[in-house]
Amino acid sequence: MASWDLVIGMIFLLQMMVGILGNFCLLHHYLFLYYTGCRLRCTDLILKHLTVANSLVILSRGVPQTMAALGLKDFLGNIGCKLVFYVHRVGRDVSIGTSCLLSVFQVITISPMNFRWAELKVKAPKYLGTLNILCWVLSMVLNITVLAYATGKWRNKNTTKKHNFGYCYIVHSENITDSFSLVLMLFNDCFCLGLMIWSSGSMVYILHRHKKQVEYMHTNNLSHRSFPETRATQRILILVSTFVSLCTLSSIFHICSVVLNNHHLWLVELSTFITACFPTVSPYILMSHDSRASRLCFA
Template sequence: MISKNMVLGLFFLFQTGVGTLGNSFLLGLYTFTFFTGPRLRPIDLLLCHLVFVNDLVLLSKGIPQTMSTFGLTNFLDDVGCKFVFYFHKVTRNLSLCTTCLLSSFQAISLSPRSSWWAKLKARIPKYIVPLCFLCWTFHLLTNYKILLHMKGPKGSHNITKGNDFIYCSATFHVSLYIAIYILLVSLPDVLCVATMLGTSGYMFFLLYRHHQKVQYVHGNSLMPAGCPETRATQTILLLVILFVSFYSLNSILALYIHYENSPPWVVHISAFLAACYPACSSFVLMVSDSKVQKYHLALWEKMRIQF
């Protein structure tokens, strides 16, 4: 009879394997297109960065979580736990930051010429690389506390206080300083989520107004769904909805784990939810983004000609 841990391990293995494969395919596609194919759109740089950090999120969480569900709980020491949790936290925050930049970039691109945002349309592509670099620097510096509090699994040494993450644990002392630090570190995440919700609402309003204008001018015979800008916006809106949904559920469970001694299944569910967006976002791009499909066709034609 298959145990519950075996089933969980297979779920994590499937999620990590399929998600990493999808993100790696898109990363290779964007890289190949950049050097040999048609000119990439400015937004493709953000999409390339998104699939890259999502790959890192899946690998940093999926591999140790899969190993722990299969019964391996002492495969990391203190240094390994510090590195794995620090790297996962940084890359997960980068995924949030990049999705926020995507939503903001597309909202600016859709804005009418008469709006204030229209002034940024020509200049925003120049800011993409510096903004990505700023996100990396900020999150690498602000998550240093993880390096101080993460330890090896509880079974490997005596820990009287802290959170048990099955294959690692965390020790902390509740104080006003820690509370203020958590509040300050969480503030950028809250702002990013609020920005995504605001820009998503703005894009939805623009699409609805455009739809109404097209119906008024052409009647029901012509729909704006075939427009490339519309398809790209719908893709980003779907990415935002997926991220906010999974992020909110995972954040609730993470708070519960932080303040309560949680059973292992709660930790596993939290880890699974944290990896859902990185695992499925690449397939949303493959199916929804027409440019990705064109890049894939161009790559296939080049490979067919060469071989």
């Protein structure tokens, strides 16, 4: 095994360990609050689903990529490849969907009462559970075609276009179904990213306007930063900004690897690493801005 492959394997292994540890701590934090009868925030339900989705992304791509980098080839088989890619795609789409839901819900929460969607401030918390379940169901249905494309190396023929991931292939056939699936995936990603960018801009605008409104208050013990809604909004803004940046960067490298037909495997490895960056760092961003989690997980 080349020294470079060993370095890549160690990097993926370290990233996976850090990501799983962070998501486990955050999930343990929410379960602890639930079973001890503590009052949960509305956003905690969304964050629990986000944590589970992030864990699936890290494990489904981090484990096989680490093993492949360390020299273990063709170990999944045809069914294993299908399962790994399907779980990864579902986890990734749920991560995008719940991040989008989180940012939109926070916009509704901090909007002033005279806002034209003020009625949503009352109704939105009631539908969060349903929307989270719907996000999982839609992701599982939309990615069912991955089961037809993912396959083990030894099952591939030279008659179709293949994309090598180091341990499995994605085999594409030039037909209408393949093109429709790609367009549907891109539409879903662009729609969610567009909503997150819009909601982030709206949150910045609302916070800026709120700051202007309270500038006349000069009391030392009151600051707009002290409001729970403001702290939560700042946390979500950092989270969404990180997600959009990393998702855009990962998409650029993924498109390059597809255009080059995966002749450069390092592009696939780099894209995989960047894709797993958000699931890895997001629990630490959330815990650093949540005093409840900081006391429990960093004690």
